[in-house]
Structures are given as structure tokens and as C-alpha cells.
Amino acid sequence: MTTGVRRRMGVEERRQQLIGVALELFSHRSPDEVSIDEIAAAAGISRPLVYHYFPGKQSLYEAALRRAADELAGRFLEPPQGPLGARLLRVMGRFFDFVDEHGPGFAALMRGGPAVGSSTTNAMIDEVRQAAYEQILAHLEVGKPSARLEMVVRSWVSLAESTALLWLDGRRIPRAELELQLVHDFAALAAVSAAYDDGMADLVVRMLADEPADGPFGDLVGRLLDLAPRVPAQRLR
Amino acid sequence: MTTGVRRRMGVEERRQQLIGVALELFSHRSPDEVSIDEIAAAAGISRPLVYHYFPGKQSLYEAALRRAADELAGRFLEPPQGPLGARLLRVMGRFFDFVDEHGPGFAALMRGGPAVGSSTTNAMIDEVRQAAYEQILAHLEVGKPSARLEMVVRSWVSLAESTALLWLDGRRIPRAELELQLVHDFAALAAVSAAYDDGMADLVVRMLADEPADGPFGDLVGRLLDLAPRVPAQRLR
Secondary structure, three states: OOOOOOOOOHHHHHHHHHHHHHHHHHHHOOOOHOOOOHHHHHHEEEHHHHHOOOOHHHHHHHHHHHHHHHHHHHHOOOOOOOOOHHHHHHHHHHHHHHHHHHHHHHHHHHOOOOOOOOHHHHHHHHHHHHHHHHHHHHHHOOOOOOOOHHHHHHHHHHHHHHHHHHHHHOOOOHHHHHHHHHHHHHHHHHHHHHHHHHHHHHHHHHHHHOOOOHHHHHHHHHHHHHHHOOHHHHOOO | OOOOOOOOOOOHHHHHHHHHHHHHHHHHHHHHOOHHHHHHHHHOOOOHHHHHHHHOEEEEHHHHHHHHHHHHHOOOOOOOOOHHHHHHHHHHHHHHHHHHHOHHHHHHHHHHHOOOOOOHHHHHHHHHHHHHHHHHHHHHHHOOOOOHHHHHHHHHEEEEEEEEHHHOOOOOOHHHHHHHHHHHHHHHHHHHHHHHHHHHHHHHHHHHOOOOOOOOOHHHHHHHHHHHHHOHHHOOO
């Protein structure tokens, strides 16, 4: 019966509740600024009881980060159907949703202040980067990437991070524009590599061949070809 | 007279010598792994004497980082003459020289481990990023950048960092190739932004108009136009 009496939580349930409360607080302010007292108050329990479940703030922070990392990695999952540009654009939408929801915490984490940077947190960040990298390779249907493809994909993942961090600092560009820009940036970085490497050229041609003209990749190529006449012809061979 | 008797150094001279010795050690191994004893031995003085000049390893590390940051910022300086692509390529060459010389220390610093990440070191990293950003704006002859141009330049600076870090992890791609690729990446990221923003379009047209066909930008555009026929025509409008 649930007649207004507060139900006593089990150990695991209480841990999960504390992690949720902590993640919410750590998402909206730098972890440095969040105290155990606040977490206890937000969870409706006493400070000593928090310590019963977690030895200290760092361990609670790491548990919250674990949950956030799993959630973010989950947002990278996208069915392997339809044009690649549209898939990547949907993933970017979910990535920016995440960044939007966890802004200050994401910024503090990625900037690696002294109170939050540890080998555990760094390992979790690397794990999410690796998940993003593997998802992209899966969508490109590439099993064993060349060193150049690996560089393109990993450096683009890093570009997505830094673009999101720059966006959080003032939010002066509409996020939808940046989501599309990052999809275009992926094509642009791949094209640069394709200009000098046959394997990358084959991949980019294959990538574009399946794209509709009105998808993000087709639209970009069309717009760039429109710009080309403005550059003196002899400059373009 | 210098007849084999070791000359006694002045305070500032000794400090500078210790910073140089420390920077050399911190450059070749992760700062976590370098002890004050080693620094003392390499400088040919006793451990207590090191503490006479620096209160501890963190302060010596920060002084070494200060010197490295100033040196790196100095390498961004490039006379504002000649085609922009060639200027940027020379700067990339000096940037990779730096990364090559200070590899493990650079990697440890940028990955922000617990022993090295502090608000002081983070502020120095941001200072170098800002110096790079301002240099590029000066070469583009832009005084007040739009939010979009700022995003392109700052995200490219971050791309240069991550590309260098990825290169250090195995060095599987010749560095000269990556130096050129980063110059191309700059043009590519600017072009993506130009496809959707008139101000960026004007800037990119101006940038390319002064480029020779055999410079890095002209060469890239030529190669990409060579690739275009391989993509089915209807995909490109």
C-alpha cells in the first residue's frame, strides 16, 4: 500500500536515486561548486547517509559520469538505413541535446579542472570517444580503417567536442546550424584526405554516390560549386 | 678566469638553468614520472638546492610550461607576406617541430592528467590557443570576427591540437602530410561555413583570390574538382 508513507528504498535503488540527483546537480554547475550537503538535501536524506552509499564526492561524481557516458554513447546509436548524411545529422541532433541538457557539467569535465580530472574520468571520456569512432566506422561499413581514415574520423570526433564547447560559451550561433555544419565538416575533412589518398577517394565517392541531392552532403557540394565561379578561374587550374 | 673551477651561478641564472633542465625532462616523459632527484642530478646540484629555487615539482613544472608556451606562441609568428596558404604551411611546420621536440610532455599536458592539470596550466594552454587564434585573424586581416568566423578559427586550432596528439600516438602518417592536411582543413572548414554565410563566402573568395594555383589551397581545389566527375552528376545538382 502507498498511503502517503514514504517507502524505504533498497540499497541499489537508493544508489541510483543519488546518482540521478548528483548528475542533475553536476550538469548545471561545475562539480567544484556542488557540495555533498546539497546532494543530500536534493535527495531528501542526511549527509551521513550519502556517505553510507558513496565514500565521497569524487566517487559520486564518477558514478554520475558513468551514467552520463552510457547515455551519451547510447545517443550515437543510429539504424544503418538511409543516406549517411541524414543519419549523421540525427546523431548530431541527439549529441547537442545532451550537451544542452548537461552544459556546465560537460564544459567543466572536458576542460579537465583539477577537481574533476582523474585517470578514471579521462578513461570514461576516451571510452565515449571510442564509441563514437566505432559507430562511424560501422556506418561507413569499414572494418579495418587505414591510418588516414582513422585520423579523419577521430579528429572529426574531437572537432564535434570542441564545437560543442565553443557553442556553450555564449551560444551565439543557433545549434541547428552547428549540427548541420558538423555533418558538412565530416564530408569536408574526408574530402581533403580523399584529394591525396586513393583509398579515401574511393570511400568519399561511395559515400556521396548514395546521397540524395537535397541531403546535407548533396546540398553542400551544390553550394560550393555555386561559389567556385567567384574565384578567378586560373586559381583553380 | 675560468680555469676548470665551476663558476657559481647567480640566482636568476640558476633558476633559468633548472627550468631548461626540467623542460628537457618533462618533454621526454610524462611529468608524473620525473622526480626532483632526477632534475637535481641533471642540473648537477643537490636536491635541497632545487627546493631553494622552487617550492616543489608543480612550481618547476609550471615554470617549464611557461617557457614552452612562450616558445610555441613565438612559432606562430609569421610575416604577413605572400600567399596565405604558404604562410599557414610554414607555421604548421614549426608547430609540428615543437610537438616533435616535446612529444610525451605535450601529450601528457593536453590529456590533462591529475598531476599536471591545474588552473594555472589550463590558463597557459588557453593563452597559447588565444595567441594562435589572434595570429590567424591578423593574417586574414580581420579586426572584428563574426561569431561564425570565430567558430571556424577556434575549432580549427583545436583540430590542429588533436591532429598532433593523434599523430604522436604511433606516428603512422608522415608529419609533412599532416601539416599540409591541416592547411587544407582550414580551407575546408572555412568553405563549409562560406556555403551558408555571405560574410564567410566573401572572406573565402578573398582568401583564394590571392592564392597561386600551385599553392596548397589552389592544389586542393584542383584535386577536388578532378574528383567531382566520379560522383554521379545528379547528386551534385
